[in-house]
Amino acid sequence: MNIAVVKDEIFLKHNPGDWHPERPERLERIYARLEEPDLANLVKVLCPREATFEELTWNHAPEYIKTIQQTAGQDHVQLDPDTITSPYTYEAAVKAVGAQFVGLDAIFKGQVAHVFALVRPPGHHAEYNRAMGFCIFNNVALAAHYAMRRLSCERVLIIDWDLHHGNGTQWSFYEDPRVVYFSTHQFPYYPGTGRVEEIGSGEGTGFTVNVPLPAGCGDPEYATVFRRVLVPVAKEFRPQVILISAGFDIYFGDPLGGMSVTPVGVAYLMRVVKELAHELCEGRILLTLEGGYSLQGLSDCTAAVILELAGRSIIPPDRAEELDEVEVELEVFKRISAVLGKFWPGIGG
């Protein structure tokens, strides 16, 4: 077994409210899917640990961490218009971060090549001193810090294919040339950031790569973007580990999103990244769950990713060939070439 998932009952106990789309059933459906025969013996199961206060300060203000700490045991605390805690949210949030560290340790000890942290709450909107967009602590940003501080990585690639732009992750490494942040996202849309022109600043200039996309993009558009933008950047950057903010709100049936990616499309994106990881960094991939609000979509897309990593792809061969060859001309490619071409010569062409 070359794949592990990190899972725990605590992630089902964070409950922002019965009306809320980011609800425990999301993970219940995914955990149930893992028990079905085609997946049951494919993955190791790892338990999370709690991230320490000091580890959280790598990405968050101490006062902010204390504010979240104080919500423990409290009924409901509203942190922003759509981010709300419940009695177990703090414990879930620190273990969602710790799940990243456990996953990275397993990868760097050579126990498995690929880990999927199946956690809630999600993280990519969380900023240095504020919760936002259902997110409390920035799981993937803290994973990148851990890779650099504890595992001696000098180059970390974050791929954020969630429907939304990961503003929190972008700002965490905006001036840091050790981290490439690559994001595809519906635009204009929540949270409003993620323009092509946001490319990083200072020493980090060129290391933020945003691909804003109009609503309605599906498998051919995403396949083209990954091949024309992500692949050349990754090959030039040569990361030592690849982190994925895996949001499944790009699924065609998602109630919050406007994209039309199918589970086969998600498997194809996973295939592109897996090939990169094997070429560049001994296959090292840590995925972490972000958004995705269709229970069917979460179940099908999680399975698609795990089966792809396990070499049991759901992509029919003729469909794979189509996606390998498709070239959708998107308006955004010209702008990306113009803005980022001098940093990444192969981009957009």
Ligand SMILES: [Zn+2]
């Ligand atoms: Zn999202």
